Amino acid sequence: xxxxxxxxxxxxxxxxxxxxxxxxxxxxxxxxxxxxxxxxxxxxxxxxxxxxxxxxxxxxxxxxxxxxxxxxxxxxxxxxxxxxxxxxxxxxxxxxxxxxxxxxxxxxxxxxxxxxxxxxxxxxxxxxxxxxxxxxxxxxxxxxxxxxxxxxxxxxxxxxxxxxxxxxxxxxxxxxxxxxxxxxxxxxxxxxxxxxxxxxxxxxxxxxxxxxxxxxxxxxxxxxxxxxxxxxxxxxxxxxxxxxxxxxxxxxxxxxxxxxxxxxxxxxxxxxxxxxx
Numbered sequence: 001x002x003x004x005x006x007x008x009x010x011x012x013x014x015x016x017x018x019x020x021x022x023x024x025x026x027x028x029x030x031x032x033x034x035x036x037x038x039x040x041x042x043x044x045x046x047x048x049x050x051x052x053x054x055x056x057x058x059x060x061x062x063x064x065x066x067x068x069x070x071x072x073x074x075x076x077x078x079x080x081x082x083x084x085x086x087x088x089x090x091x092x093x094x095x096x097x098x099x100x101x102x103x104x105x106x107x108x109x110x111x112x113x114x115x116x117x118x119x120x121x122x123x124x125x126x127x128x129x130x131x132x133x134x135x136x137x138x139x140x141x142x143x144x145x146x147x148x149x150x151x152x153x154x155x156x157x158x159x160x161x162x163x164x165x166x167x168x169x170x171x172x173x174x175x176x177x178x179x180x181x182x183x184x185x186x187x188x189x190x191x192x193x194x195x196x197x198x199x200x201x202x203x204x205x206x207x208x209x210x211x212x213x214x215x216x217x218x219x220x221x222x223x224x225x226x227x228x229x230x231x232x233x234x235x236x237x238x239x240x241x242x243x244x245x246x247x248x249x250x251x252x253x254x255x256x257x258x259x260x261x262x263x264x265x266x267x268x269x270x271x272x273x274x275x276x277x
Contacts, residue, residue, distance in 0.1 A: 003067050003101060004077060005047065007093040008033075009275075011235065012058040013128050014088055019052045029053070029089065030098060033064070036084040041070045050103045050244040051110065054196065056130065056236030061092075061243035065103045101155040103244075109173070109251045111189045111242040111258075112198045114234065115272050116206075117184035129272050130183075131238035135210035139184060142209035143177040145218045146186065147172030149201055150175055157221030157230050168194060168225065174255050180267035187258050189240070189251075198239055204231035 008029075017027040020034070030047060037045040047065040072080070078094040085091065102255040117130040118121065118137050149155075149172055172190040179185075186202055204221060207213035213231050221230035245251040261271075 001067055001069060001099070002071070003065055003097050003099050004074065005063060005095045005101060005103065006020060006077075006081075006089050006091055007098045008062050008089065008129040009060045010058065010062070010063070010090070010123050011128075012056050015055065017053060018049060018054045018062070022059075024127075029062075032086065032089055037066065037081065040080055040084050041068050041072075043069055047073075048103050050107050051241070052192070053239075053241055054236055057239045057241070058237075060077060062241055063103045063107075063244045063246075065097065065101060065182040069101075073200035088158065105245055107192075107244050108248065109189060109191050109245040109254075110193060111245075111254055112193065113188075113189065113240045113242050113271065114186040114198060114202045115238045115240070116184040116186075117182055118184060126269055126272055128237055129240075131235045133184075133210065135212065137184060137206070138209050139177055139179050142184070142205055143175075145205040145208050146175045146177065148219055148222060153222060153224075154225050155194055155197055156225030157223075157227055158196040158197050158200040159227060160200065160233070161227070170194065170197070173251075174258055176258055176262045178262055178265060178267040178271065180265050180271075181273070183268035185267040185271045187261070189254055191260060196233060199234040199236065200227070200230055202238075203234035206234065207231035215246060240272075 010029055015029050018029040020028050020030040033047055034045055045066050047064040047066045074094040074096050078091055081091050115130050116133050118133050121131050152171040154168050155170050159168055170190055172193050174189045176187050204218050208217055217231055
């Protein structure tokens with residue numbers, strides 16, 4: 001028996017989320033992977049991911065593990081699996097790991113990015129990866145509001161319905177807003193994220209930054225832990241799972257790279273199509 005760790009990227013536009021659904025007619029990332037790996041390896045394959053993404057959410061560095069009885073190298077598996085996968089789902093790395101490795105339980109942190117366009121009309125190229133904010137955005141205000149969420153907090157006020165979690169306590173190590181022209185990118189690095197947490201954080205902060213909601217809304221939701229005290233949920237298409245961290249060194253390096261990207265104004269199409277970490 002071999003266990004493999006696989007890193008994947010996908011365009012979430014054509015998927016009903018990551019997790020396999022009861023209705024098998026609904027296309028999911030997990031469903032595609034398990035079906036195609038089962039055909040490739042000629043044995044039943046079940047995968048275990050670092051986390052789930054909702055319908056329409058993209059990933060540049062999602063991670064899962066699986067076990068197989070087949071004798072195959074990591075390089076051979078990477079080549080073979082990409083021949084079986086559809087164009088909107090690709091494996092970017094494969095590594096043989098110890099049988100004790102677990103993609104979710106051993107994750108020390110994650111980085112998400114959220115991308116906005118503030119111009120009058122969405123660009124033709126890349127529009128499916130951007131949320132469109134039609135109201136003028138005070139980006140300094142947006143950054144200041146989001147900064148309140150840095151550190152350890154109870155994030156119940158930003159958790160989506162239907163979440164199954166034992167605790168709403170999470171720690172966000174960095175939140176940075178990067179701007180280039182009409183493009184705004186929000187990066188968040190934390191030890192974990194609740195269901196729809198990033199979209200609710202960004203949506204509520206935007207409500208304040210554009211004046212749709214009164215000042216103090218974000219702080220109220222953070223303090224009360226009640227979702228009803230928060231603002232709107234930002235659209236799914238602007239959200240990317242950038243990477244999953246499995247070592248303290250990688251997590252520290254990710255924070256360092258984010259600070260460098262902030263200094264360089266890393267935003268716009270480059271931020272959408274390139275993996276920062």
